[in-house]
Amino acid sequence: MATPELRIYESLSQSLKPFQPLVEGHVGMYVCGPTVYSDVHLGNVRTFLSFDMVFRYLSFIGYKVRYVRNITDAGHLVDDVDHGEDKIAKKARLESLEPMEIVQRYTVGFHEVMKSFNALPPSIEPTATGHVIEQIALTEQLISNGFAYEVDGSVYFDVTAYEKIHNYGELSGRKAEDMLEGSRNLAGQSDKRNPRDFALWKRAGKEHIMRWQSPWGEGFPGWHLECSVMSTKYLGETFDIHGGGMDLKFPHHECEIAQNKGSHGHAGAQFWMHANMLTLNGQRMSKSTGNTLLPEELLSGKSAHLTQPYSPSVTRFFIHQAHYRSVLDFSDEALNAAKKGHDRLMAAFESLSKRPTTGPKVGSFDTDAWSNKAHAVMAKDFNSPLLIAELFEAVKAIAADRKDPSVLGTDGAQSLMTQMSDWLFHVLGLMPPQQVNDRMKKALDGSMKLVISLRQTARETKDWATSDAIRDQLDAAGIIIKDGSEGSSYELK
């Protein structure tokens, strides 16, 4: 079947827009990556898994995707305005480490978390420190275009000059003045012409460890600069998709757009996409109130908020059960419900994969119509919850087919299995139940075959003492015997 036209909710226009890539068959996608000054939090995990799903889906429907996700390893100022201390340098001082040791520790940790959740590596993973020259060049360009000015070794973006031509705030509907909200009025911050202006380059004070030579003396880049520079370098002045968490819309993405338009005239991406926030038990996560959950805590179950561990596959299932643009609330209850759904889906898929080739070739279940629906919901802004609903329609058909093999038929079962495998493992990134140790499984099967026949003999000869002893010993070993019409089998508890 032909893949239906993809439509994406585009944040700048606030509307569902048909997706046409700039270059036929290719997609350029930039996603704002993590700041590696502490462990990645669950909100980041949700954002990156949402865009992992988008990346997987785009590749699945045939696009060659260049997916760029950066690592912010410098220049992210503590309060996201533009005074204060660099987050990474601050952490380094606290732990008496060279800032790049902090960067290394948390980059390794971030990669491990992403891998554990089965997220594919991006095509390019550029770093801010790896693009200081380009950031200096963009700053020079903005100065020469009249949208930036230097004061005492620092360079600021001139929002007033920019607004004479462009519209600052078009993405978020917020104004540059909002950046001042809650910001302290620090001494030494008065070198801007206007408090709304934001830093492109900051002069490094004596105590500042991360510093580079620039035309304005030693300093370091402002946080917003790197994404304009790296998206342009690897994807071009205009490219297809720019993604990030909703919290980055303002001021980060507004500043990015201003830098892009101010330097080369284009906003950058054709499609700005934003993944929504995550709450825990109905409230914003916050370290200070203890309402937090780390990815490791989720996987180990070691958290006061959880009654049990949840696997990476269950977590992904749970995340994709909500649309990426909806707020998602994590709670033990909701995760537990997701676990049941996930396991039911996996069990149905496993039973389908073991289906005997019985029944007619063509069944009553219309796999083509099912396939069309699954594609259609995903093509409408990556609606993974509706895709999962379709997958549960398939689960119903599989259950019906177990009683009556004319429901799927042999061809239908084959087609459904292939399609389900694609959606479950390739697009949603779920993981098949862990492969058990094959050698041991074989040994246990062989050993249990003997035990079951021993028990059978005991039962036939009415040797209840032996048969009970076997039951008790197996129970102690965590094994349950199931007696069926086709003989007995065993299961682990």
Next chain:
Amino acid sequence: MATPELRIYESLSQSLKPFQPLVEGHVGMYVCGPTVYSDVHLGNVRTFLSFDMVFRYLSFIGYKVRYVRNITDAGHLVDDVDHGEDKIAKKARLESLEPMEIVQRYTVGFHEVMKSFNALPPSIEPTATGHVIEQIALTEQLISNGFAYEVDGSVYFDVTAYEKIHNYGELSGRKAEDMLEGSRNLAGQSDKRNPRDFALWKRAGKEHIMRWQSPWGEGFPGWHLECSVMSTKYLGETFDIHGGGMDLKFPHHECEIAQNKGSHGHAGAQFWMHANMLTLNGQRMSKSTGNTLLPEELLSGKSAHLTQPYSPSVTRFFIHQAHYRSVLDFSDEALNAAKKGHDRLMAAFESLSKRPTTGPKVGSFDTDAWSNKAHAVMAKDFNSPLLIAELFEAVKAIAADRKDPSVLGTDGAQSLMTQMSDWLFHVLGLMPPQQVNDRMKKALDGSMKLVISLRQTARETKDWATSDAIRDQLDAAGIIIKDGSEGSSYELK
């Protein structure tokens, strides 16, 4: 016990020198990392595992080590002289990828291989592209010191000027002229004043993808520059240890030393260390002759050179069974022998960890003397083969102790177990036998207990048909029954 004084074979002085770090309790170590333009080869694996062992040992004896290992993601010219094409850009053209996509693919692959062999991540892993500004600054410094000159947008190191003051070739005993050996006399390569000079910065031709703005126009750094820059940035102008493969001695490390001395007057490291080469079946590995073995092939056993797969732990054991400064020959036969030794060592350790608390407190085996010997051999230039020999002395004692628990005694057994665990897992980086699925292990133990008692009954009642049938069925399931004086037990084949 006091750790004996560490002595390290130092390549510049070609002698065993007592190790004294520049800063008490701290060690700064720089190791030349991989060029990420293709899969990491086994020779690299050996070098990086050798320095991983050095890193582990230094940390084990109490040093706080800052271990810097770079990623060469640009600037490595194809023929290691200084004409020709950038390796990464060439590969990118071949595969129609952006060079940084190549970098990402092989960086991810390199990290996976290192992790599979249980190598610890370095403290900092800087990239060449992340330090272009610093490379430009070093080049400017060399020009201003009179050791470099610019010609048509490229900058060369002036070996003749350098030799008026310093001695080029002090590490390898080779001369800069040797760099010309085998190099083609390409047109456009005649801009050097002297063929012995090497490139610090190259002008980027139109077709060159990776390029940066510099005081000499758009270009890219020469390969040797990054290691001088990154070791100085993260460890200082003088630091403790510089490591790398033997093949990097010339010209790479000679050029590094010349750059260091030319810019700040010091060679860089106090101790230059070199890990030796690796051969396969007695011959140099070479893609063109097919005499190659990739790390994945080693682990999967899918190679014409192998009869079976070898685990990462067996591979590490095999590598550390040779001294890092000896040539190491990989062959199926040698790996197979190593596997047997490795498994014997692991089995002895496992049996020690399960030793019943029998026998006297103090045994006849002198664990203190053993400990002193183990420390002494490692303190003499990280002599891991002699350490492994000591570990086999412990294996003998463990075997003797199984028959007579007065050999180790309860205290001796405890002490030996702790020490062996440190050497095996912390210093040599071997991995304990894979944790089997605990649930399944418990089930198999319970099930086999029943089968063994069934077999016992059959044997006691001389029911040979049943006892033979059990043996055959277990054999088919991959289980072997072992009859001992304390009853029967089972093992997986």
